[in-house]
Amino acid sequence: MPHFHYSLTDEQAAELVFKKYGVRITPEQIAKAYAPEQRMSWKKSVEVARFIKGMTLKQAKAWLEDVVKLKRPIPIKTFKKKQAHHATPWEGWPVAKWPVKVAKRYLQLLENLENNAKFKGLDVERLVIIHAAAHKGIKIPNIMPRAFGRATPFNEETVNVEIVAAELPKEVVPKRYKLNLVKR
Structure with a gap:
């Protein structure tokens, strides 16, 4: 079995x-x-990881399922040059995207995390994501043929x-994820 660092x-x-x-x-x-x-995409993975950090497992899964259904976006904070600015409900973050492919992979990973927690005997309702990271992996080399060889x-x-x-005590688990909603 491989040992991950x-x-x-x-x-x-x-x-x-x-x-x-x-x-x-x-x-x-x-x-x-x-x-x-x-x-x-590594850039979209970084944004999703940053966004779900601090959420409970149930909140993160619900939000990412809505991203897959194109109901709620992920706010883009870092990689936002030349991106369209939308009227989103976040104050100060007008750039948002719906990274569906990344959200599907993160949902699979959250399912894996939930199964690992159940195997260890942890209460899934009290799990809070304390660390989420996306690192660049290997590059798979390909070539695109062009004219003249x-x-x-x-x-x-x-x-x-x-x-x-981490499994936290009930009094510490956040009830809902806090967003700065614009009052309209």
């Missing part, structure tokens, strides 16, 4: 939970999921995605 150890995750929520947890209360070499490289990028969730 997470960017966050169990002890570091427990310390992160203590800094953010003020609660001491054990490494047994942490569930992880990793998806190596996914064929999807030439060729242009047409590489395909891959992404390594990891999600870490």
Whole structure:
């Protein structure tokens, strides 16, 4: 079985939970999921990872299912040059997209995370995503034939995605994800 190198150890995750929520947890209360070499956009993966961090597992799954159905978008914060600006319900983030392919892969990864948590005996209702990251993977080399015997490289990028969730006490679990909604 392959051994994946997470960017966050169990002890570091427990310390992160203590800094953010003020609660001491054990490494047994942490569930992880990793998806190596996914064929999807790295930039969109980074935006989705940034957005679902801090949500409960149920909230993240519900939001990503709405993204797949094109009901709710993901706000784009970093990679927004030359992007269309929409009238979205987020104050200060007018750039939003519906990364359907990325959302489907993240939903599969969240299912994997949920199964890993159930296997460890954790309460899925109290799982909060404390770490989500997308790293560049290998490039799959391809070429595009051109005229006069030439060729242009047409590489395909891959992404390594990891999600870490922790089981928190009931009084600490966020009730709903807070967004800055525009009052209209």
